[in-house]
Amino acid sequence: MQFYDFRLAPSPTKVRIFLAEKNLEIPTVIVNLRKFEQQSAEFLAKVPSATLPALELDDGTVLVESHAICRYFEELHPEPNLMGEGAKEQALVLMWHDMATLEGYLGIQEVYRNGQEYFKGRALAGPQGYEQIEALVDRGRKRVEVFFDKLDRRLGESPYVALDRFTYADIAAYVYQGFAKRAVGTDPAGGRDNLTRWSEMIAARPAVNTATS
Ligand SMILES: N[C@@H](CCC(=O)N[C@@H](CS)C(=O)NCC(=O)O)C(=O)O
Known part of the structure; x- marks a missing residue:
């Protein structure tokens, strides 16, 4: 493998x-x-x-x-479980993963790949060579703000993104938050207290630390 x-x-x-x-x-x-x-x-x-x-x-x-x-x-390798146990947990993990990806990550990508000379002719990953669309930069910025506001509200009512324990949805949202810092130029945790608390908690996990340092 x-x-x-x-x-x-x-x-x-x-x-x-x-x-x-x-x-x-x-x-x-x-x-x-x-x-x-x-x-x-x-x-x-x-x-x-x-x-x-x-x-x-x-x-x-x-x-x-x-x-x-x-x-x-x-x-x-089912243990530790990261994608939920049973129908409801699995659906919640998938739901939050997909919202983070479709609303957050794709918004970040709109900003990142349509606004830089470096991605000219490569606005989407892959061999096809798509052209940039300038209007997506502003739309993407808006989507990013809307998504991280939503995530901040969620983290005000739940200690972790999908369940009351760490899951794959936390991994995705945490990676996208870090990507937003780099790609959009502002830290989504800035001014969002729940997101800040959660992000510090995720960063302190030994596995996250090992995988990202
Ligand atoms: N939806 C895919 C996204 C894959 C993707 O776009 N990967 C990027 C890196 S994050 C890539 O390979 N980019 C190559 C390129 O831009 O040419 C996934 O979740 O794996």
Whole structure:
């Protein structure tokens, strides 16, 4: 089994934290996105989406999508449980993961990839080469604020994002918060007290620390 990773990128970071929380060590190959190694013929032959994370199984199957890869490890190594026990918990974890991803992460990506010269002709990850749309920068900023306000309200009523314990939804939201700091240029925790308290608590987890330092 081989994990394809790049430490600065948010989606592989979700998987790295997930693995660390489960105390799993998987042989890892670094694919340097800054050097466009994801576009090399060798990597594309294995991973046609040209994205990270990717997980190559021993039978040659290649999994992409951070959620799918985490799901795979949750099935293989159910303890500690990170995706919920039973129908209601699993639905809540998935619900908060998807809201964080579709409202938060995609908003951040709108700002990040449509506003910088560096991403010209590469506004979406992958080999297709999509053009930037300038109007998405302002829309993305708005979506980011709206999402982190919602998360702050949620964390005012619940100690963790989805359940009363740490789950995959916390991993996603925490990674997106860090990505927002870098990509949008403002820390979502600034002025949001519940988010600040929760973020400090997540950062103090040994596995999170190991996976992100
Ligand atoms: N929805 C995918 C997102 C994959 C993705 O976009 N990964 C980024 C890094 S976070 C990437 O590989 N970018 C390569 C590029 O921009 O060319 C997931 O959750 O894994």
